[in-house]
Amino acid sequence: MATATSVVPDLAWTKKISSPHELADYRQALLAGMDPDAPCIRVCCGTGCKAVGSLDVLEAMKAAVAAAGVDVKVMPEVKRTGCHGFCSRGPLLTFQPQGLFYQRVTPGDAAEIIQKTAVGGELIPRLLYKPPGAKEPIAKVGDIPFFAKQTKVVLQRVGRIDPFDIRDAIAAGAYEGLAKVLSGMTPQQVIEEIKTSRLRGRGGAGFPTGIKWESCAAQPGRHYVICNGDEGDPGAFMDASVMEGDPHAVLEGMAIAAYAMGSDRGFLYVRLEYPLAVQTLAAAIRQAEDLGLIGRNIMGTDFSFRTSISTGAGAFVCGESSALMSSLEGKVGRPRAKYIRSTEKGFRDSPSNLNNVETYANVPAIILRGGPWYTSYGTERSAGTKVFSLTGNVHNVGLVEVPMGTSLREIVYGIGGGIPNKKELKAVQTGGPSGGCIPIPSKFLDINVGFGKLAEIGSMMGSGGMIVMDENTCMVEVSRYFINFLVEESCGQCTPCREGLTRMKETLTRITVGEGREGDIEMLEEIGTFTNSFSLCGLGTSAANPVLSTIKYFREEYDAHIHDKKCPAGVCKPLFYYEIDPETCTGCGLCRKRCPAAAVEGEKKKPHTIHQELCIKCMECYRSCKFDSIRIK
């Protein structure tokens, strides 16, 4: 896929850092050379913004600065950064020191931005963000609810630093936690600090990290420290943004873990579909090695830790710990039964500690500021903050970091800005393909999102995917979608998962094409319960969650499909059709223009009609109509 123009700064002029104290000196020197009030424009170059052309904006901004020919001192530096989080408004720019925020910027805006805003100090109203329903736009990042309502621990540097320049990261505090560990903490003290923080794994299962480290450290033999950057949940990109935006946080967390467990070797397993993350991590490793922050005799101490990147090859199940380790060994990724723990016998049959990207990224801050500080965020059972990737039918799509225990209402409405197109919120899906759908409107809108609460209501935390679904989402189809995904991704070695999923898929597919039968729901429940109870690995034991949770909360929708042969949400193609309401149709012709199948007919300013035999039900007309005249029948 498209590659970033990565110019890795030459660090050869710096010698290796020879003691933990010297890191502080180096940081001071870096900060002394940086004027905090110097103008700087940050262009988001995360995957989301890149997809909408931010690299072109970056180049145009740089050219505009060069072309403006004003005194170099007042000219802003144009910086590429990782994801700012507000992905639905990309490409994004922020201006320091004023803290201005421009959104949906195009390369054509560059010259004007430099002339008016950078030189003239004037705002350009059309590039400012206006919240849905608000009259006035907001100029400053800090005043935009999407940003103001977040608490950033994991993402503290993401979007602020250039991920390809380690000096930027160090100036912002990277590797200070590692320096603290190496200037006198014992491995046991590190583990105690993590235990005190009550940090739980962010990869899905929520296992207490300190306890995992302790049990791994207690094993004899060579230890391995592995980072799970597989992020298989389709529709989630938290880990991608951390790896792309602040790769040093992950490396530092891994190094601290290695120190605590007496390991000298680490691996980062990154999804193949994340080419940018591989680039940022590779550059980060190289630069950290050049400075003696990773590698042999880190910061002049006896502690050595080398790490390298392996990429996945497109298999969801490889996110599972034993499958991941098998894949790292160059084999197929089939999970094994859990009676042997990876912390005892994992990669190369040696004690191996696997944590998620976000878990590691939490570690430096915990070491630096202490476990008790970390527990000041979140709830009793779920401490700290969590990054969610908020997607689906919500205004503000993007990355959101909030303290554990924040209510769904705050996330979806407070930060997410609610549901677009005047639609009703129907459900929130959490936990990835094997998570559950939480029905809304209901009392669930005010539940506090944490490991325990989500499990109680039949969903799960998972890795932090949060998909908002509006009234035009068919829950039967959603459950068919997830089961279909899992059928394709099941490794096939255990019968309950392989057969159970296949049968559920067949049944759900039948229901969505109008061939549902009496007793289908009960059969789905039976197979689902069986699959969840008797499968070998985590994929199978949670695979039926999407089916079971949608049956539990949206049974009437299943009934409508099976008995009335209707899809009330207008998604399952054979079970509905579009019709134009002649009363409200203004004959504006937009649907006629948008229809790729030429199925809409009508004269200007007269009500239009849809030729049912031509209609491919692609939804273009429904989405484009400004008068709500297209009806689902």
Place this chain on the structure above:
Amino acid sequence: MSESEAICCQEPEVDFVVLDRIIHEEFGGRREKMIMMMQTIQRHYRYLPEPALYYLAQVLGVPLTKIYEVATFYASFSLVPKGKHLLHVCTGTACHLRGSGGMVRHVAAKLGIAPGGTTPDMKFTLETVNCLGACAVAPVVVYDDKYYPQANVGKLNEFIEKANAD
């Protein structure tokens, strides 16, 4: 998750100097790096040619069946050549909710190929992918390595027309 295509019968030319460089120089000839070697070989040839896999088996001392197992287990590997133009439609959850399933069906019907398939004239390959990490601008498609945000059926028709005009 496996592709069920049989190993292609036409034997293409493979360059053993290239293979040696990948196997030995880039990955130190280590069995553990086999998946990464196969990825690099695939990047070079845009699929995994059979003679290259024979050679890999021989050099690494791994049975060919093991290599076949890996090549069919992981979705990113292909044992058959890809078309000149490559269309990836994201079918991750965010994209699915915004209609990517319909786009896949549309292209598949229009070209008469299933997802993963290539047109007989070798011009066009249709692939699906589970999330590209650009969910905010869903539905996303990648055509010849360029990302297209908020894609729709009309956009895909353009690609097909352009590919056919080539």
